[in-house]
Amino acid sequence: MAYSKVHSRHELGNLVFYEEGNRQRWVDAIGPNAIKVLEDFGAYGQNWTETVVSAGSGTSAIANVSEAGGAIMLAAAGNDNDGMQIQGINNGFLLSPDDPVYFGARWKITGAGYGSADVIIGLCPIDTTLISGMTSGVYFSTADAATTILFTAEKASSATTQTIIAAGVVDTYYIDEFYWNGSDTLYAWHDGTAVTSHVTQIPTAASLTVSMAYLNGAAHGEGNAGLVVDWVRAIQLLSSR
16 A cells, blocks of 8 residues: 655644654745755756866866766866865855754765765855865764764854764765754754754854865875765745745
């Protein structure tokens, strides 16, 4: 017998749709005060600002990935610290009182082992140097000096960080999500399991946008290593607008 894989509930006068078995995983929201970015990358569009880093020969680029449902790859050129980032063109998300926010993404590193790549994916201010220069944001990350995946809330260069997985596995998709409760707490999930929460260094004054960044942590063949993103969602329910 067929059954629905999507359920719904009302929040702040809006209708929120969520995945069956994962109440925290918002799929969509409809209502007068729902704002959202829903991207499944069936085709890469023009709603993103791109920043490319190519230190030597070769060029970092966006590549469409041929797999069910579509995906994109932030494919790096071949040098250490080559890579690229994309951000939504509008920084319209604010972790403000009474305005809950959901963020989620399905992503993986390909062609480079954990410990030889830098990744950030989350909600961040518009910045052309996310990995090296960002000072505020809420995001998941991994660094070229470690195999861990971290969940971080950062405010004016002060951060609260928690390890959510000790050793990431290359070419393995993960679903990482966080939720701002509109009051005082950020909650995080990894592959559907609640892993941590943050109550400090929450960037409540920063205007944020969907952000994804990748840099090589060592030399790799051009176009062979990068960040693959299957889908990304950011949804906020405003108390007023």
